[in-house]
Amino acid sequence: xxxxxxxxxxxxxxxxxxxxxxxxxxxxxxxxxxxxxxxxxxxxxxxxxxxxxxxxxxxxxxxxxxxxxxxxxxxxxxxxxxxxxxxxxxxxxxxxxxxxxxxxxxxxxxxxxxxxxxxxxxxxxxxxxxxxxxxxxxxxxxxxxxxxxxxxxxxxxxxxxxxxxxxxxxxxxxxxxxxxxxxxxxxxxxxxxxxxxxxxxxxxxxxxxxxxxxxxxxxxxxxxxxxxxxxxxxxxxxxxxxxxxxxxxxxxxxxxxxxxxxxxxxxxxxxxxxxxxxxxxxxxxxxxxxxxxxxxxxxxxxxxxxxxxxxxxxx
Amino acid sequence: xxxxxxxxxxxxxxxxxxxxxxxxxxxxxxxxxxxxxxxxxxxxxxxxxxxxxxxxxxxxxxxxxxxxxxxxxxxxxxxxxxxxxxxxxxxxxxxxxxxxxxxxxxxxxxxxxxxxxxxxxxxxxxxxxxxxxxxxxxxxxxxxxxxxxxxxxxxxxxxxxxxxxxxxxxxxxxxxxxxxxxxxxxxxxxxxxxxxxxxxxxxxxxxxxxxxxxxxxxxxxxxxxxxxxxxxxxxxxxxxxxxxxxxxxxxxxxxxxxxxxxxxxxxxxxxxxxxxxxxxxxxxxxxxxxxxxxxxxxxxxxxxxxxxxxxxxxx
Numbered sequence: 051x052x053x054x055x056x057x058x059x060x061x062x063x064x065x066x067x068x069x070x071x072x073x074x075x076x077x078x079x080x081x082x083x084x085x086x087x088x089x090x091x092x093x094x095x096x097x098x099x100x101x102x103x104x105x106x107x108x109x110x111x112x113x114x115x116x117x118x119x120x121x122x123x124x125x126x127x128x129x130x131x132x133x134x135x136x137x138x139x140x141x142x143x144x145x146x147x148x149x150x151x152x153x154x155x156x157x158x159x160x161x162x163x164x165x166x167x168x169x170x171x172x173x174x175x176x177x178x179x180x181x182x183x184x185x186x187x188x189x190x191x192x193x194x195x196x197x198x199x200x201x202x203x204x205x206x207x208x209x210x211x212x213x214x215x216x217x218x219x220x221x222x223x224x225x226x227x228x229x230x231x232x233x234x235x236x237x238x239x240x241x242x243x244x245x246x247x248x249x250x251x252x253x254x255x256x257x258x259x260x261x262x263x264x265x266x267x268x269x270x271x272x273x274x275x276x277x278x279x280x281x282x283x284x285x286x287x288x289x290x291x292x293x294x295x296x297x298x299x300x301x302x303x304x305x306x307x308x309x310x311x312x313x314x315x316x317x318x319x320x321x322x323x324x325x326x327x328x329x330x331x332x333x334x335x336x337x338x339x340x341x342x343x344x345x346x347x348x349x350x351x352x353x354x355x356x357x358x359x360x361x362x363x364x365x
Numbered sequence: 366x367x368x369x370x371x372x373x374x375x376x377x378x379x380x381x382x383x384x385x386x387x388x389x390x391x392x393x394x395x396x397x398x399x400x401x402x403x404x405x406x407x408x409x410x411x412x413x414x415x416x417x418x419x420x421x422x423x424x425x426x427x428x429x430x431x432x433x434x435x436x437x438x439x440x441x442x443x444x445x446x447x448x449x450x451x452x453x454x455x456x457x458x459x460x461x462x463x464x465x466x467x468x469x470x471x472x473x474x475x476x477x478x479x480x481x482x483x484x485x486x487x488x489x490x491x492x493x494x495x496x497x498x499x500x501x502x503x504x505x506x507x508x509x510x511x512x513x514x515x516x517x518x519x520x521x522x523x524x525x526x527x528x529x530x531x532x533x534x535x536x537x538x539x540x541x542x543x544x545x546x547x548x549x550x551x552x553x554x555x556x557x558x559x560x561x562x563x564x565x566x567x568x569x570x571x572x573x574x575x576x577x578x579x580x581x582x583x584x585x586x587x588x589x590x591x592x593x594x595x596x597x598x599x600x601x602x603x604x605x606x607x608x609x610x611x612x613x614x615x616x617x618x619x620x621x622x623x624x625x626x627x628x629x630x631x632x633x634x635x636x637x638x639x640x641x642x643x644x645x646x647x648x649x650x651x652x653x654x655x656x657x658x659x660x661x662x663x664x665x666x667x668x669x670x671x672x673x674x675x676x677x678x679x680x
């Protein structure tokens with residue numbers, strides 16, 4: 051039996067046939083059809099038929115189908131409540147796909163939650179029961195594994211780690227609240243601080259590394275300058291690590307995870323990030339124990355694999 | 366079969382024989398013998414024999430034994446790592462009790478975690494799978510129920526909700542960190558603010574209610590003055606509720622609990638507390654949903670009942 055996984059994004063749909071171990075056997079990457087939900091379902095349908103054909107399998111070989119979307123899902127994993135990048139609002143996607151594949155279980159998930167689940171299958175969470183994925187990007191996404199299963203909130207509302215409070219009455223967040231974890235620890239927080247440093251010193255190391263163009267400052271610019279010892283960049287990166295460590299220590303006080311994995315470009319900074327980060331997490335958590343903080347490893351296939359394993363993991 | 370529960374405190378040991386439903390059948394309350402750990406184990410042993418005698422039961426009727434202590438427990442629920450109020454450090458309490466009752470399962474737990482577990486049995490958490498207890502006292506204690514079971518951390522280090530960060534670089538906490546939830550939301554935070562208000566205005570409502578004696582200011586003084594409309598007390602209580610709501614909203618973004626129960630004296634403030642608190646939690650959580658926030662109900666028996674149900678709940 052094979053698991054079908056889809057990772058629907060605003061630009062592309064990734065698809066895969068995935069075995070019991072969570073390994074992709076066959077995969078596809080096609081443009082996301084923006085014209086209608088129906089067109090999207092047609093695309094999913096065609097992708098399944100195409101992949102089965104290549105694999106010399108039939109519909110009877112499908113164990114289940116999982117779909118990851120960049121948005122919120124209802125507690126029964128059936129309806130896409132809001133996925134702004136897709137233009138999906140209250141879309142009964144599970145029912146629409148089930149209609150084409152009667153008798154085959156279908157489930158939906160948020161893509162960040164699916165990515166966390168994927169790490170269980172040969173990734174950073176293999177063999178673990180309690181784990182946290184933090185994706186440091188435009189915001190801070192991620193997911194939680196509890197008791198070896200993807201956790202979607204006790205009431206099914208999901209998990210929004212990026213919006214736990216780091217600084218009460220702190221910096222305003224896009225969600226309307228203040229002081230959310232992601233306002234300090236998203237990659238964009240590093241970019242913002244880097245641009246501010248550029249504006250303050252147009253001849254500084256950050257400005258030079260960005261070729262004198264402020265719009266070219268990204269997280270890597272700041273990390274690279276910090277690695278080179280530029281004191282301004284070092285200060286920015288130290289503060290970033292301090293905030294990230296504080297957030298991870300908070301999560302440790304609540305969940306005491308076996309492992310925390312970081313995703314997103316910043317997570318590739320190597321020992322320069324992980325060594326001081328782990329040291330600070332150990333200092334800041336109540337138990338004063340060292341926590342395992344590692345890079346996420348599933349990369350671009352994470353959404354597809356996590357989606358494919360949704361139904362079987364939930365059993 | 367009957368479950369034996371002990372709640373060991375620095376002043377008293379509470380004991381109970383508890384049935385399958387978590388109801389206390391027979392209970393005892395005796396002074397905690399400070400002279401030695403051995404004296405404490407003797408006391409537990411005598412309490413068991415005494416209660417069995419009254420219940421006309423024998424050792425063969427004991428299903429299991431649970432012991433709640435005010436301190437930290439090792440991940441195997443066997444050793445009291447540190448319980449300062451008892452003077453217990455690295456005490457193999459499970460083994461010491463098991464020696465007297467061979468073949469009967471024995472487990473230890475932190476008393477706040479045990480209190481959370483107790484709420485599952487006819488209390489605020491009955492029938493729930495995901496729930497959080499916050500005890501607002503000298504600090505903020507509490508426990509987490511996940512999947513219908515007491516959660517002791519993914520690595521067994523425990524749960525320290527009071528030490529998650531509410532305000533990065535905020536007020537210093539007794540734990541050595543800064544800005545911990547409990548520095549803003551323990552009952553002592555209300556007392557401290559009340560005493561500051563007293564000192565600033567020795568003729569104000571708070572000073573009058575405390576009979577002109579600053580050492581008499583307690584959490585109830587502040588709550589009562591706020592209920593009477595004193596603007597200084599109202600401002601203190603509003604700020605307290607704002608911080609508490611922010612912390613609960615953070616927990617909701619992570620765990621999305623079915624219910625949050627509050628323990629401690631402050632939790633008895635009624636609608637005056639719960640109405641504005643629930644409104645603010647609904648505004649501050651990412652999902653913008655209403656969460657059930659209610660008083661804990663198990664009271665003084667919570668530790669005993671939670672201890673008694675430890676072994677059977679963990680199965």
